[in-house]
Amino acid sequence: MTDYLTDQLRRLEARVTALERQLVPDKGPAPERARQLPKGWQPTEETLAWAMEKFPSIDEPGQREKFIDYYGARDEARRDWQAAYRGWIRKEFEYLAKTNGAALQGRTDSRTTRINQINSQRLDSAFTKLAALRGNKT
Numbered sequence: 001m002t003d004y005l006t007d008q009l010r011r012l013e014a015r016v017t018a019l020e021r022q023l024v025p026d027k028g029p030a031p032e033r034a035r036q037l038p039k040g041w042q043p044t045e046e047t048l049a050w051a052m053e054k055f056p057s058i059d060e061p062g063q064r065e066k067f068i069d070y071y072g073a074r075d076e077a078r079r080d081w082q083a084a085y086r087g088w089i090r091k092e093f094e095y096l097a098k099t100n101g102a103a104l105q106g107r108t109d110s111r112t113t114r115i116n117q118i119n120s121q122r123l124d125s126a127f128t129k130l131a132a133l134r135g136n137k138t
Contacts, residue, residue, distance in 0.1 A: 034077035041068065047082045055093045059110060063092055066112070 043051070043064060051060050067088045071078075078084045095111055 032079050034079045036075065036077050037068070037071040037081060041081060043085050044082055047085060050086065051089050055089055057096070058089055058092055060089070062110060063089060066110070 048060065051058065064085075067085055071081075071084070092110065099114055
């Protein structure tokens with residue numbers, strides 16, 4: 001009798017499982033999990049073509065190096081590193097557009113270059129003031 005009941009229970013469970021599959025729509029494959037930037041990551045040819053077409057004034061190789069250095073040193077995970085890189089390029093273009101319309105004028109320097117220029121000017125100004133205070137005019 002126990003074998004009969006066990007067999008009937010298995011059949012019932014199989015039938016319930018089959019009905020559930022019919023009633024519950026297939027959700028498709030599970031979404032890709034976020035992961036850290038893989039070693040040796042590079043943008044795809046498609047992403048590079050997109051960057052050069054949309055933002056020709058951007059120093060793409062320089063921005064790629066910065067992107068890889070930045071995310072390679074952090075514990076941040078992304079589901080789509082190509083999308084993250086496209087966002088990086090867009091933000092760089094927006095930054096350049098805000099700084100005196102640089103991107104619109106075809107200038108290709110980056111935020112880092114601009115910060116270095118400003119710091120250099122500040123340093124020159126500080127040395128000039130220091131020399132004036134000492135009585136050594138330059």
